[in-house]
Amino acid sequence: MRKEPKNKLSRFSLLESFQELGMLTPALILLALFVMTPFIMSIPLSFTNQKLFPSPIPVKLIGLRNYRQILSDGEFWQAIKNVFLFTLMILPTQCGFALLAACFLNKQAIMKKTLRAMFFLPFITPMVIVTVIWATIYKYPTGLLNSFVQTVIPRFQMIDWLGNRHTALTAIVFLSAWQAYGFQMVIYLAGLQNIPEELYEAAAIDGAGGWKRFAYVTWPSLKNTTIFVLTITTIQALKLFTQVNILTHGGPLGSTNTLVHYMYEAGFIGQKIGYSAASSILMFLLVFTVVLAQRLLLKRMED
Amino acid sequence: MGKRILMALAMIIAVGSLVFAGSQGETQTDARKITFMYQGTDQFQASYKAAVERFTAATGIGVEMRYAPHDMYHEQLAAAIAGDDLADVVQLDGPFLSSLAWGGVLVPVEAYIDQNLLADMTASNVVQCTYPPDGKLYAMGHIDSTVLLYANKSYLEKIGARIPTSVEDAWTLEEFDAYLAALAKLPEVAYPLDIMRAYGVKSEWGTYGFYTAFISGGGGIMDRENWKADGMLNSPETIAVARKFQEWADKGWLVPASAGANMVFNEQRSAAMAWCGNWYWAGAYPSMGDDLIALPLPDFGNGVYTPNASWIFGITKDADKEAAGQFLSYMLQDQAFIDDMIKTGEFPGLKSWAARDPLYSTDMKIAAEQAAYAIARPPHPAYPTITSAFMKAFANILDGADVEDELNDAAAEIDEDILDNDGYPPFGK
Numbered sequence: 001m002r003k004e005p006k007n008k009l010s011r012f013s014l015l016e017s018f019q020e021l022g023m024l025t026p027a028l029i030l031l032a033l034f035v036m037t038p039f040i041m042s043i044p045l046s047f048t049n050q051k052l053f054p055s056p057i058p059v060k061l062i063g064l065r066n067y068r069q070i071l072s073d074g075e076f077w078q079a080i081k082n083v084f085l086f087t088l089m090i091l092p093t094q095c096g097f098a099l100l101a102a103c104f105l106n107k108q109a110i111m112k113k114t115l116r117a118m119f120f121l122p123f124i125t126p127m128v129i130v131t132v133i134w135a136t137i138y139k140y141p142t143g144l145l146n147s148f149v150q151t152v153i154p155r156f157q158m159i160d161w162l163g164n165r166h167t168a169l170t171a172i173v174f175l176s177a178w179q180a181y182g183f184q185m186v187i188y189l190a191g192l193q194n195i196p197e198e199l200y201e202a203a204a205i206d207g208a209g210g211w212k213r214f215a216y217v218t219w220p221s222l223k224n225t226t227i228f229v230l231t232i233t234t235i236q237a238l239k240l241f242t243q244v245n246i247l248t249h250g251g252p253l254g255s256t257n258t259l260v261h262y263m264y265e266a267g268f269i270g271q272k273i274g275y276s277a278a279s280s281i282l283m284f285l286l287v288f289t290v291v292l293a294q295r296l297l298l299k300r301m302e303d
Numbered sequence: 304m305g306k307r308i309l310m311a312l313a314m315i316i317a318v319g320s321l322v323f324a325g326s327q328g329e330t331q332t333d334a335r336k337i338t339f340m341y342q343g344t345d346q347f348q349a350s351y352k353a354a355v356e357r358f359t360a361a362t363g364i365g366v367e368m369r370y371a372p373h374d375m376y377h378e379q380l381a382a383a384i385a386g387d388d389l390a391d392v393v394q395l396d397g398p399f400l401s402s403l404a405w406g407g408v409l410v411p412v413e414a415y416i417d418q419n420l421l422a423d424m425t426a427s428n429v430v431q432c433t434y435p436p437d438g439k440l441y442a443m444g445h446i447d448s449t450v451l452l453y454a455n456k457s458y459l460e461k462i463g464a465r466i467p468t469s470v471e472d473a474w475t476l477e478e479f480d481a482y483l484a485a486l487a488k489l490p491e492v493a494y495p496l497d498i499m500r501a502y503g504v505k506s507e508w509g510t511y512g513f514y515t516a517f518i519s520g521g522g523g524i525m526d527r528e529n530w531k532a533d534g535m536l537n538s539p540e541t542i543a544v545a546r547k548f549q550e551w552a553d554k555g556w557l558v559p560a561s562a563g564a565n566m567v568f569n570e571q572r573s574a575a576m577a578w579c580g581n582w583y584w585a586g587a588y589p590s591m592g593d594d595l596i597a598l599p600l601p602d603f604g605n606g607v608y609t610p611n612a613s614w615i616f617g618i619t620k621d622a623d624k625e626a627a628g629q630f631l632s633y634m635l636q637d638q639a640f641i642d643d644m645i646k647t648g649e650f651p652g653l654k655s656w657a658a659r660d661p662l663y664s665t666d667m668k669i670a671a672e673q674a675a676y677a678i679a680r681p682p683h684p685a686y687p688t689i690t691s692a693f694m695k696a697f698a699n700i701l702d703g704a705d706v707e708d709e710l711n712d713a714a715a716e717i718d719e720d721i722l723d724n725d726g727y728p729p730f731g732k
Contacts, residue, residue, distance in 0.1 A: 049723055052381045053687070054406040057725055069719075140561045141493075163559050165702065249505040252702040268378040269505070269691045270720070 098184030123182030191225030391622035397612030415628020509694030520603035585648030
């Protein structure tokens with residue numbers, strides 16, 4: 001974040017920073033308690049053979065064995081590949097749709113509030129419910145989507161969207177984007193309202209049409225918003241789990257397996273907590289690296 | 304500003320005193336109370352609730368009920384163990400008994416259970432509740448289970464299939480294969496066989512429904528002499544059975560997962576046969592009537608073998624064991640509770656129930672007969688890993704993965720887990 005120009009008295013900014021700290025405290029305490037502490041605790045756990053169910057055999061330090069096993073496991077690499085594919089697919093879909101919806105709502109004059117609420121509705125619907133609804137849409141052979149496509153194109157061969165390894169991940173991309181775009185939309189909406197009207201007026205005087213106004217005024221002014229939206233969407237995408245756990249359990253043939261699901265399976269179904277902890281550490285390193293790289297890249301584009 | 308702070312303070316005090324009063328209220332009730340963790344369909348939940356109410360009315364012992372959803376049950380149980388918040392009485396799926404007894408979570412129950420109830424258990428019920436190393440009962444059950452073929456009789460008549468009337472004359476694999484092919488050609492049949500893929504690839508069904516088919520073909524999951532998967536799970540016999548299932552899936556003969564579990568008995572009747580547990584009858588019979596018949600599982604070459612075991616109840620190590628035993632003794636002998644089980648078509652694990660349940664001596668008598676052909680899932684503490692590795696491999700095989708690779712991987716995963724735990728002594732000794 002850039003420092004604001006120092007146009008205020010310093011005692012005020014001291015007071016302000018106290019205030020900021022005070023307001024941050026509750027969130028920080030919760031983060032430390034429920035996110036950071038368990039994560040730090042999982043570091044030593046990742047070097048042991050700790051099981052989920054109690055065991056009469058004492059827990060042993062097994063060095064890097066968990067890490068070696070994970071890194072030589074084809075399923076782990078497949079999960080990484082899937083997660084990256086998912087992220088690459090969902091970034092343009094979800095953020096694009098969010099921006100489109102935000103632009104539409106920003107100009108909308110009639111029923112402004114009702115429409116905004118409607119567009120935001122999927123986001124406040126729990127993912128589990130959205131997933132179950134979409135499961136009936138994707139159902140094979142009699143689901144809504146198959147029936148619809150067949151009405152439009154009578155010769156269409158019905159597809160088992162979630163049961164086919166070439167379509168399952170894409171199907172999950174669309175339902176995830178639909179559920180979550182509301183959040184990015186609201187942020188874009190806020191970004192749009194921060195763009196000074198004069199810029200558009202000046203552009204209009206210069207004879208810029210709708211598309212040019214978007215390309216030369218709206219889009220550049222939304223750069224910071226876009227960076228934030230991309231970062232947050234990437235982090236969310238890398239954590240994909242719920243939809244997969246309900247719809248496909250990582251199948252068919254591991255084509256929708258994700259890192260979190262891999263971790264969950266090792267820990268809760270295979271009962272290998274040490275192993276699961278090791279994969280969570282690897283996942284943390286991966287997400288951290290990706291987000292850092294993305295940040296540096298976007299920063300360079302910014303400058 | 305000052306006013307607001309005062310308001311906030313007042314609220315904190317109000318909330319605090321409420322919490323204090325609440326906790327005081329709790330300590331005042333010193334009635335005996337146990338906790339009970341369970342799963343099940345809406346009908347089952349209602350039956351448990353009603354039985355618990357009757358138990359409390361009869362004995363004055365309170366029961367706090369903790370529900371966990373079926374598909375997440377063992378995860379939630381593990382979380383309760385890890386969080387040191389384990390219920391006194393816990394329900395568990397039969398084959399997980401060895402894992403929980405080995406870990407010291409469950410205790411032997413015989414001393415706390417009514418003798419009449421113990422004497423009433425069927426042989427198979429005793430087996431599912433017994434921990435093999437010491438031969439003691441570590442749980443109590445009232446239901447058992449089996450897996451059958453259910454067929455639309457009119458479709459079978461159309462293709463001129465031989466209809467077996469006992470387990471002895473079960474279809475051979477060749478017959479079964481030929482009938483599937485013939486059924487696939489009927490215009491009204493979209494899928495000759497539903498193997499309940501709708502239950503999801505990662506539910507216990509994936510192991511429970513099919514492990515005996517592999518044993519029937521001369522293979523299996525584990526060598527029960529040396530407790531190794533390698534050499535058994537990837538034996539030529541196991542591979543051959545897996546190839547057969549894969550072939551059926553390849554040909555499009557199996558109902559796909561997203562189509563649901565009612566293709567045999569819904570309006571279209573577009574599936575001809577179902578491979579499912581005994582509970583299927585109660586769901587399918589109302590719409591199909593006498594068109595529905597129950598058949599023994601096919602013989603894959605080495606004789607018919609059938610699955611067994613169901614959800615049972617254990618008493619945990621820190622429990623009020625007397626009260627827990629009293630509760631189980633009451634509930635499992637409560638005839639109104641057993642009536643509920645009969646209504647839902649459950650398979651009796653108690654002799655007195657079997658004697659008064661008409662279903663298993665008439666339409667489903669094959670199921671009762673099959674009990675003699677049952678073989679348990681591997682009663683080994685590594686069962687959680689065994690079942691997860693097996694069901695994953697089986698699901699991938701149905702989806703077209705390389706059969707040998709999948710079975711080799713699963714065998715390695717199981718053996719590695721056993722190695723990681725020093726062979727789970729006293730097993731493997």
